[in-house]
Amino acid sequence: MVTALGYGATGSCAAIRAGLSRPQALDGLVVEDGEGGSQPVTGFPVSGYAEGFFLVGAWLRLAAGSLDDLRHGMEWPSPSDVSFWGRTGLLALTPFIDEARFGWSLGQRPHALVEDFVQPLLTLQHLPVSIERSRPLALGHCGLVAAL
Structure with missing residues (x-):
């Protein structure tokens, strides 16, 4: 298991059970906000692993x-x-x-x-x-x- 919260099942599941979450703005991905502007798309990247x-x-x-x-x-x-x-x-x-x-x-x-x-x-x-x-x-x- 490789997730935004850990690179193994034990750590990832422990983090999820503890209520942790790591949403981040995704570089280069934006959407219109409906008011003439734009907002970055938020996701859960596996930072430091697949960059x-x-x-x-x-x-x-x-x-x-x-x-x-x-x-x-x-x-x-x-x-x-x-x-x-x-x-x-x-x-x-x-x-x-x-x-x-x-x-x-x-x-x-x-x-x-x-x-x-x-x-x-x-x-x-x-x-x-x-x-x-x-x-x-x-x-x-x-x-x-x-x-x-």
């Missing part, structure tokens, strides 16, 4: 950090454990990809998230998970519900 990375690069950094935290918290089976890894899949949750937000859509490049996000994540993390058992879900905030 310098953009879109898929940032997603890879955050996903790799989350997997590192999971790996740190438990002992994973050996890569040679075919019984375990043969039954293991990966669902990679991403924002909804649309032309207005990202300048491209999955209609233009239907396999982009597999080629640019899922496969690199498996390779980066040395996960012996079959690409056929892995897929991205570009559903934004609805992704977790669909994955479950």
Whole structure:
């Protein structure tokens, strides 16, 4: 778990339980305020962790950090454990990809998230998970519900 409140599940969950929150103005993102002016968009960036990375690069950094935290918290089976890894899949949750937000859509490049996000994540993390058992879900905030 990598969040705006911590780089691990234990610290992030403790901060959430303590009622902490770290909203910040997001650099370069402004919206009209309805009165002729503009206001910065407020969000919850993971400061100090994914700066310098953009879109898929940032997603890879955050996903790799989350997997590192999971790996740190438990002992994973050996890569040679075919019984375990043969039954293991990966669902990679991403924002909804649309032309207005990202300048491209999955209609233009239907396999982009597999080629640019899922496969690199498996390779980066040395996960012996079959690409056929892995897929991205570009559903934004609805992704977790669909994955479950």
